[in-house]
Amino acid sequence: MSSQENQAIYARRMHKVQEHIDQHLDQALELGTLAEVAHFSSFHFHRLFAAWTGETFGDYLRRRRLEMAALRLIAQPGASILDVALSVGFGSAEAFARAFKGRFGCTATEWRRGQSDNWASQLAAIRNKETVQKSNPGQALGKQDQESGADLADHENSPQSFMEIPMKVKVIERAPVKIAYLRYIGPYGQPISEFWHKIVSPWMETNDLFGKPRYGISHDDPGITSADKCRYDACVEVPAGFVASGPCFTTVIPGGSYAAARYFGTGSDIGDSWTHLLRDWLPASGMQLDARPCFEYYPIDGRYDAETGAFECDICIPIVPL
Structure with missing residues (x-):
């Protein structure tokens, strides 16, 4: 071997x-x-x-x-x-x-009262600094203090944007599905798009997996988990007899009740949509999360605008009664 x-x-x-x-x-x-x-x-x-x-x-x-x-x-x-x-x-x-x-x-009470936003701001500042250092290492050190302040201010204002997102949420029942997936570990956002384009698409073509429903499973909240430990699985629905080959893995997305919200956009604001669903809709719904993963579902007939890069998906979170 x-x-x-x-x-x-x-x-x-x-x-x-x-x-x-x-x-x-x-x-x-x-x-x-x-x-x-x-x-x-x-x-x-x-x-x-x-x-x-x-x-x-x-x-x-x-x-x-x-x-x-x-x-x-x-x-x-x-x-x-x-x-x-x-x-x-x-x-x-x-x-x-x-x-x-x-x-x-901070204490759990302080976290609920707003310290979670400060924590997320610190993580965002770290991610932005690392991005600058990779793209332009010569300027990164000179701008460090300035960027830290700017990132913190921007993030503190950002909750207003997701509070205003018009989002229709449906509670649906999903059957369990077998998936094959490739895992990415690192910062969410543009790197995940590049992962789909450069790594996942060629693998799908080799394994004749185009034309099947796809899923994106975000195992971690980037507002809580540091970027170097955030896990994301790029998944494709496969038949029961599918045998994993090469670098891919297989598992089953469990069935059951999910809250689903339709998203259409370029991905630049999808993080806000996730935040709205988890931090606004869920607390007011009378439901709670369980141990199943949250995911994005990309239907076969989902809209896609080649000019803008806008795509359609359902943001799904597993729910059970309180």
Whole structure:
């Protein structure tokens, strides 16, 4: 077996582990259990996981629990802080409070009262600085302080834009679908468009996957998770007998109830649409998120404007009653 094939096997196994973690954050997750999910020995799994993710298992699990809690604190304002803590696997409010403040620098109550916007602004400033450094490293250092202030101001004003987005939301039932996907890790936005164009499209052509429904799964909220750890899966619906080949992976998007909002645009404001759905519509809906992933659904007959690059998709979030 070639080195490339071995790497693909390791990646598939680790993706299964990450998927299992996200689906069971409210439960005790033992190292031995996850080693079984990955089909590795318990003795070697911890070292393999750390080498593959860049984080120890304990650090990764703590980060995912806190990031999901941060999202639920905003999306479910009626839920008590203790309920949110328990929903992501913390055994007590005290343990959660210590961990949350250590991660985000504020209490859960302060996060709900507006500190989440400050955190998102800091992440946006970091992303913008990194973009400038890559595109024009000579000017990056000289503009650093100026840009930091400008980015913070712009982000503080940005919530007004998504508050005004006209968005019709429908609650729909979706059947489970098998997908094949390629994973991108890094900042959301334009890099994801480039990923679809340069990497995913050639792979779809090689595997005769054009003309099938597509999905984009954003596993992380870029307003909470640092850009270097944001995961995005570019997915194509495949038949039950499809066998993964090359660098792709397969999984199933679970069925059930989803809130779906139709989006049409160039993608420049799709982040605002996501924010509106998660932080405005959901808290007022009487619903809450569960462990299924959020995704964008690109129907076969979706509109596309070749002149402007505008496209159509449904933004979907999994929901269950409070």
